[in-house]
Amino acid sequence: MSDLLERLRGRGWRMTAQRRVIAQILDGDHVHLTADEVHTRAARLLPEISRATVYNTLGELVGLGELAEVTVDGRAKRYDPNARRPHHHLVCARCGTIRDVHPTGDPLTRLPPDLRFGFRVTTADIVYRGLCPDCADDTRA
Amino acid sequence: MSDLLERLRGRGWRMTAQRRVIAQILDGDHVHLTADEVHTRAARLLPEISRATVYNTLGELVGLGELAEVTVDGRAKRYDPNARRPHHHLVCARCGTIRDVHPTGDPLTRLPPDLRFGFRVTTADIVYRGLCPDCADDTRA
């Protein structure tokens, strides 16, 4: 189940209740949570956990390549547990929900060399924007 | 020269020294500035201008569709004066430089309906990441 915990242990991570809970939350969910949402869920299992610990831990996981940060429109960063497999994002313009989309081809090929301005391009991130089913139903302007 | 000012006047904007200066800065530059950079430049021409006014004005211009906000990696938002023509961005992973790239086709067509999860998708933004020529020359790890 928790491959993530195994990998972290293998990397010499000191295992604490806080880290176990955070890893568990990320591992079990395919939604992209904000740090605050992770904290809220973690606090349900471990009431004393502090926000700082959540931030620190998420930051470390990003550093280790286990998580990717996704920032959209200057809102709070969201953490993407699916960092090891390349993919793109579908974002709801209203509520901010993010879903993963697995690309059907290599997006890099979309940028012809003559448009690269001398850049050594290594990745391409695509953000598709629109309204999620829930927000689209909501007909308020 | 300043088409932007003309358009704003046409939309009934009350013309003030602050707005004139801000519009002028955006119109004259192809770089994507942060709000703070806009404020710094504006203050050179109009020392009393306040940060709040810069933020408010930039926000209004975004609302009017004259500017686009570009947020990368949770840093400060940058304002893109080229909002009227759809395009994507080439970002240097090291120094943060952003260049515009004009797409050669409609990126929306890349996302087949069965991968849309019920979203009503309206736009697709692509961020190509890599090293700009200057940073790529720099061989330091």
Added chain:
DNA sequence: TTGCTTGCAAAGCATTTGCAAGAGC
């Protein structure tokens, strides 16, 4: 004159950090 705009300062979020107390190995 009328009411949109500005500037100030304070408030608001999201996130980071310093440091002493606490827990893993």
Added chain:
DNA sequence: GCTCTTGCAAATGCTTTGCAAGCAA
């Protein structure tokens, strides 16, 4: 026991807001 980790609270960075004075039309 030594060191890494945690929690608290304060600090930071970016941005927004309330409100009275100012200025364009």
